[in-house]
Amino acid sequence: MGSSKRHKWIRHGLFLLMISCFFTALGEVAAALDAPPAWSPGQWWVVESQTYNTGKIRRGDTPGWEPKVGWRFQVEGTEDLEGEPYYVVAVTSLEGNKCAYTFRYWFRVSDRSVGRREVRHPPRDPEVQKDIGPPVVARSFNNNPNPLSNFEFPALPATIPVFSSQAQASSAGAHLKLSRRTQATTKISTEDMKGRADSVFMAKVGAHVTPDSSLVEISQGRVVESQYWNAGLPWCVYGEQSDKTFTSRRYWLVDMGSD
Amino acid sequence: MKKSLLITVVFGCLFVLTGLFLSAPALATWVDKGSVEGIWSCWYWDWVEEGGPSLFDAGDAMERFDRLVSDDTYTSYAQEWEYDNHGPPQNPASWWGHCHAWSGAAVWERQPPRYKVVRNGTTGVQVKFRVRDRKGLMCEAYDEDAYASVADFMISQPDPGLMWSWLRAEIKGIYPMWGKKRGFVGELYYGDEVWNYPIYKYKVVYDWDSDYGYYGTMTIWGASDGRPEYANSTDLYSMKLTYQFWGVQVDENGWPINGEWVGTGPQSRPDSIWRPQYPTTWETYLGNPWLYNDALNVILFNKQK
Numbered sequence: 118m119g120s121s122k123r124h125k126w127i128r129h130g131l132f133l134l135m136i137s138c139f140f141t142a143l144g145e146v147a148a149a150l151d152a153p154p155a156w157s158p159g160q161w162w163v164v165e166s167q168t169y170n171t172g173k174i175r176r177g178d179t180p181g182w183e184p185k186v187g188w189r190f191q192v193e194g195t196e197d198l199e200g201e202p203y204y205v206v207a208v209t210s211l212e213g214n215k216c217a218y219t220f221r222y223w224f225r226v227s228d229r230s231v232g233r234r235e236v237r238h239p240p241r242d243p244e245v246q247k248d249i250g251p252p253v254v255a256r257s258f259n260n261n262p263n264p265l266s267n268f269e270f271p272a273l274p275a276t277i278p279v280f281s282s283q284a285q286a287s288s289a290g291a292h293l294k295l296s297r298r299t300q301a302t303t304k305i306s307t308e309d310m311k312g313r314a315d316s317v318f319m320a321k322v323g324a325h326v327t328p329d330s331s332l333v334e335i336s337q338g339r340v341v342e343s344q345y346w347n348a349g350l351p352w353c354v355y356g357e358q359s360d361k362t363f364t365s366r367r368y369w370l371v372d373m374g375s376d
Numbered sequence: 377m378k379k380s381l382l383i384t385v386v387f388g389c390l391f392v393l394t395g396l397f398l399s400a401p402a403l404a405t406w407v408d409k410g411s412v413e414g415i416w417s418c419w420y421w422d423w424v425e426e427g428g429p430s431l432f433d434a435g436d437a438m439e440r441f442d443r444l445v446s447d448d449t450y451t452s453y454a455q456e457w458e459y460d461n462h463g464p465p466q467n468p469a470s471w472w473g474h475c476h477a478w479s480g481a482a483v484w485e486r487q488p489p490r491y492k493v494v495r496n497g498t499t500g501v502q503v504k505f506r507v508r509d510r511k512g513l514m515c516e517a518y519d520e521d522a523y524a525s526v527a528d529f530m531i532s533q534p535d536p537g538l539m540w541s542w543l544r545a546e547i548k549g550i551y552p553m554w555g556k557k558r559g560f561v562g563e564l565y566y567g568d569e570v571w572n573y574p575i576y577k578y579k580v581v582y583d584w585d586s587d588y589g590y591y592g593t594m595t596i597w598g599a600s601d602g603r604p605e606y607a608n609s610t611d612l613y614s615m616k617l618t619y620q621f622w623g624v625q626v627d628e629n630g631w632p633i634n635g636e637w638v639g640t641g642p643q644s645r646p647d648s649i650w651r652p653q654y655p656t657t658w659e660t661y662l663g664n665p666w667l668y669n670d671a672l673n674v675i676l677f678n679k680q681k
Contacts, residue, residue: 168524171532173648174563175522176423176472176570183525215526217656238554239656242677246485247414249654250555264538264631265529265545269553272525338633339535362533365524 153229153280154351156204159376161191162351163211165315166274166368182367186272187211190352191376195226198233202226208275222275230279233257267340267358274356274368276342278302278333299336305345306330313345313355315369322373325349405592408540410548411577412559416487417599417614418511419607420473425464428604429508431474432459437505437512438664444496444503445671454666458516462663475572475601477518477663478511479561480652482574482599485514486678487610494675505675508607513675519663521652522572526661528553529560530650536621536635539646540594543578544632546651562598563648564617566641573598573615575649582624589635591622596646617643 165185172180193205203223210216223233235255258266267276278300310330311319319326329348334341339360344353350370357367421431431437438455446452459465462474488510495502505513524530531538542560544550549557565571575598582592600606600615624635637645655661658672 168530170523171648173532173570174530174572174650175476177466177468178522183523186525215660216653217660218653236553238654241654241656242673246654247558248556254553254555263551263629264627264633265541265551268529268531268538271527271530338538360532365532 152348153227154346154348156192156206156224156351157375158192158194160351161189161374161376162370163372164188164190164274164352164368165371166272166366168272168366169364171363184213186214186216187371188214188273193221196223198223198225201232203232204229208273214272216270216272218270220270220273220275224277228280229277231258231275231277234275264338267337267342271358271366274358274366276335276344276356276358277352278335278344278346301334301336303332303334304330305332307347310345310347310354315354315371318354318369318371322350325373405581405583407579407581408544408548409577409579410543410557411597412547412549412557413576414486415559415574415576415599415612416482416511417606417609417612418478418482418515418601419508419604420475420478420601421512421515421607422470422473423463423466423468424470424472427470429607430458430463431512431516432456432463437509437516438666440503440505440509441513441667441671441675444494444501444675445668447496447499452666454664457664457666462519469569471569471571473601474515474519475570476522476561476563477515477661478601479572479574480518480521480661481511481514483559483561483651484654485676487511488514488676489610489678492675506608507610510676511607513667513672516662516664516667517658517672518652518655518661520661521655522650524650526653528651528653530648532648533566534646534649535633536594536619536637536645537624537631537633539649540580540624540632542649543575543580543594543596547575547578558651560649560651562596562646563650564596564598564643564646566643566645566647569642573600577614588622590624590626590632592620594619594621619645 165187167182167185170178170181170183172178189209189211191207193207195202196205203225206222206224208220217239219237221235222231225232233255235253237253240252241249307328307330326347327349331346333344333346340358342356342358344356346353351373352370354370358365419429422428423430429436432455438458441454442452488507491504491506493502493504546552546558546560552558559574559576561572562575563570563572575596577597579595580592582590584590595616595618597614597616600613606613620638621635624632627633657669659669
């Protein structure tokens with residue numbers, strides 16, 4: 118076999134390998150994901166979150182859960198980012214939550230991956246405080262959160278799985294690799310989902326609950342976000358973030374509605 | 377003449393080449409470093425009676441505050457509260473103090489540049505607040521800052537990759553949360569005690585090996601609170617720690633991830649890294665309830681005619 122012929126066969130082989138890898142990956146994607154939750158402009162929901170105090174930052178603190186703080190998520194509308202439609206969701210802190218910042222997230226309509234985040238923060242007196250910088254700080258994630266984003270604003274549970282746009286059923290334990298981010302979805306019973314949910318909220322929204330519930334585990338680096346979803350609700354009913362050593366936050370969907 | 381020049385050139389070249397050969401291992405390593413301005417030193421204002429200065433001591437910040445704001449109809453008890461709640465009745469260990477509060481303040485607030493004399497318009501009482509008193513009041517105003525619910529970020533026991541990523545993002549400023557580089561806090565005692573420092577500088581010297589990934593040393597500089605006199609000074613006194621690491625990888629976007637620290641001693645690795653959200657008033661994280669915003673605004677405001 119001549120040299121040019123051999124190179125040709127190698128090129129063909131590599132091409133076939135790439136094609137087969139592509140279809141293998143595609144099959145895994147389709148098998149691992151659910152349909153995104155139904156959102157519409159004006160829709161809102163409230164999530165209560167709790168962070169864990171390790172007792173290791175402030176002398177004499179006892180380890181334990183900090184008081185719950187509330188966040189209101191509101192779908193403001195849709196906007197295009199680089200030619201694709203995104204839901205714009207505003208997140209504000211509720212009474213008792215000391216966070217003075219307000220947030221806007223851009224979730225891609227097709228799969229809810231996060232494309233952009235904006236943080237607005239109030240000004241302070243420059244005579245006392247160092248320059249805080251621009252009042253609005255935007256970050257583009259290009260649908261690929263970096264390892265730091267898992268740790269930013271630890272009390273704000275804005276992590277969300279990537280959903281399929283094709284409403285295909287997921288298989289138990291199937292894994293989806295998103296760069297360094299891994300997502301696994303397992304079908305669970307409605308009772309298992311309710312067992313993790315806020316009971317008052319469940320009693321209030323019982324009519325919205327469908328038989329389709331899932332446990333989604335999103336891993337990036339050492340962090341695992343475990344979320345319990347029901348297809349009839351706009352956000353996970355319960356979630357928690359853990360690393361190798363402890364659970365650092367947990368959160369519950371506690372209210373929802375539409376303006 | 378020509379011959380001696382030739383010999384000089386040849387020996388010169390040999391000398392340079394030998395030097396390059398000998399220094400080859402050093403040339404093979406890479407260095408990554410960054411720093412931010414404006415971090416300041418202080419004293420940690422311990423809680424014990426027999427230690428260094430405490431905020432409840434006679435003549436220190438709380439007593440001066442009480443003296444300024446009290447009048448015929450109102451008596452301030454900031455000093456008494458401080459003694460009862462941040463002092464000996466709490467049965468504190470000798471290392472208990474305000475390092476977390478100072479660290480948060482040093483990241484977000486300007487260092488008081490000089491003393492300030494403040495006059496109570498009602499009583500006519502004038503009180504001098506030294507630099508140490510103004511820093512002490514800031515510390516007390518940040519006492520409740522160290523919780524994840526009010527944090528920009530708070531990471532317990534970061535691995536070397538994550539620590540390095542945050543240093544690059546915030547202190548080198550390649551991906552800062554607030555659009556410009558800024559220091560953050562390190563709780564740098566790996567063990568039961570708590571020693572927070574505002575980190576303002578780092579240097580990572582590293583190399584790569586197919587078995588060990590990226591490995592090397594990570595040196596961090598923090599402002600120090602190790603001596604009482606730092607409280608009244610506007611100079612930056614620093615502390616420095618060097619960690620060893622290996623096994624760090626780089627993700628597809630160039631961020632260091634994973635890895636292991638070498639050693640298990642109290643200064644072998646950072647215990648936590650964090651930064652509070654900045655407070656909107658002096659009362660946002662206030663510990664001592666006898667302090668209040670209007671008075672603190674006057675005492676801590678920097679502009680002086």
